[in-house]
Amino acid sequence: MGIDPFEKRILFITGKGGVGKTTVAAAMAYAARDRGLNVCLVEVTPSPNMRMIFEQDIPLYKETEVDRNITVLTIEPFRALHEYVGLQLKIGGAARLIMNNRLLNYFLNTAPGWRELITVGKIWHLQDMKAKWSKKPRFDLIVVDSPATGHGLSFLKVPSVFMNIIKMGRMQGQTADVQAMLTDPAISLLNVVTLPEEMPVNESISLLNTARDELHMPTGFTFVNSAYSPLFDEASRESFEKLKEDPEAMERLKEVFPDNARGLFSALENRQARVAQSQYYENLVREKIGPPIVRIPHLYPGRVDKDGVKKVAEIISQNLNKDA
Numbered sequence: 001m002g003i004d005p006f007e008k009r010i011l012f013i014t015g016k017g018g019v020g021k022t023t024v025a026a027a028m029a030y031a032a033r034d035r036g037l038n039v040c041l042v043e044v045t046p047s048p049n050m051r052m053i054f055e056q057d058i059p060l061y062k063e064t065e066v067d068r069n070i071t072v073l074t075i076e077p078f079r080a081l082h083e084y085v086g087l088q089l090k091i092g093g094a095a096r097l098i099m100n101n102r103l104l105n106y107f108l109n110t111a112p113g114w115r116e117l118i119t120v121g122k123i124w125h126l127q128d129m130k131a132k133w134s135k136k137p138r139f140d141l142i143v144v145d146s147p148a149t150g151h152g153l154s155f156l157k158v159p160s161v162f163m164n165i166i167k168m169g170r171m172q173g174q175t176a177d178v179q180a181m182l183t184d185p186a187i188s189l190l191n192v193v194t195l196p197e198e199m200p201v202n203e204s205i206s207l208l209n210t211a212r213d214e215l216h217m218p219t220g221f222t223f224v225n226s227a228y229s230p231l232f233d234e235a236s237r238e239s240f241e242k243l244k245e246d247p248e249a250m251e252r253l254k255e256v257f258p259d260n261a262r263g264l265f266s267a268l269e270n271r272q273a274r275v276a277q278s279q280y281y282e283n284l285v286r287e288k289i290g291p292p293i294v295r296i297p298h299l300y301p302g303r304v305d306k307d308g309v310k311k312v313a314e315i316i317s318q319n320l321n322k323d324a
C-alpha cells in the first residue's frame, strides 16, 4: 500500500495555470467525502470554475457548504488578518479599529509576504479547529486549491522566510507551528496536476524539486489530467486505412458527407496525433517523476461540471496507488 491521501489532514493541489487544479481539488473533496470525511475545500484565489462546478455563488471568506460534508472557503488575506488580530486581542472592536487604521493599510498594501503568511496561517487554523461540543476536528481533511505555479508555491515558501526574520515573541512560535505543519508528512501532502504536454510536465518536474529541496514538503500524487486514449484499436485502424483506399466506399461516404468525406479521415489522424502526444508525455512523467501517478482521461465536452467532477472523483478513487 502506497500513500493514503485520506489519512493526511491537508492536501495541497498545485500545478501550472489551467491544467485542472480546481477540477482535481473538487474531485478529491468528493472522493474524501464519499469515504465519510468532512472536507473543507480551500481556495487561495477565487475561481469562476469553482462556482461553475458547485452551481452557486461562493462569497469571499465565508465557509459555504456546497454539498453534503463539503465546505468551500475562499481565503481573502485582509479578512483573514482581521480574524487573526481579533483572535490575538480577543476583542472584536479593537481588531476593527486596528484594521481600519490608514497607516496600517498603507503598510499592508506595500509590505511583501504577509498575504501568503496569513493564508497559510488560516489553513493552519482550519486544521486546528475543533467541531462544536467535541474534541474532534472541525474538518477531517482540507484540500487546498493552490494558485497557478510561478507565485503558486510562494505562499508555501513564505513561512520559512518569516521564521528567519521573526526571532522572538508569540508570532515566532506561530510561524514555527505553520512551518512544522507544512513539512510534517503525517499532516501535509503536496500534489501536482499536469497535462500530458511539454510545458506543464517540465513545470511539474521543477515544482516537485522545489517542494522537496527548498520547502522540505512531503510530495504525493502526480495527476496526469486530460489524457487521451485511442478511439479505435489497431484492427479498426487498419480497416479505416483500407476504407480510405477503396474508391467505391469513398463514393458512398461522399453521398452522406458530400463536402467532408476526407475530413473524417483527417479528424481521425488528428486524434491519433493527440493520443501519441499524450502517451509520450505520460511516459515522460513515469520516467522523470515516477509513482504515484493518477491518470485522468480527457472528458467531453471539455468542460467538467459537477457530474464530471464526481466522475473524476471515481476515477481517482479507483486509481490511487494502482502503481504503488
Ligand SMILES: Nc1ncnc2c1ncn2[C@@H]1O[C@H](COP(=O)(O)OP(=O)(O)OP(=O)(O)O)[C@@H](O)[C@H]1O
Residues within 6 Å of the ligand: 015, 016, 017, 018, 019, 020, 021, 022, 023, 024, 047, 049, 147, 148, 225, 226, 227, 296, 297, 298, 299, 300, 301, 302, 303, 304, 305
Ligand atoms: N479531464 C478533463 N477533461 C476535459 N476538460 C477538463 C478536464 N479537467 C479540466 N477540464 C476543464 O479545463 C478547464 C480548466 O480546468 P480548471 O479550472 O480545473 O484548471 P485550473 O488549473 O484550476 O485553472 P487555473 O490555473 O485558471 O485556476 C475547465 O474548463 C475544466 O472544466
Ligand SMILES: [Mg+2]
Residues within 6 Å of the ligand: 021, 022, 023, 047, 049, 145
Ligand atoms: Mg483553478
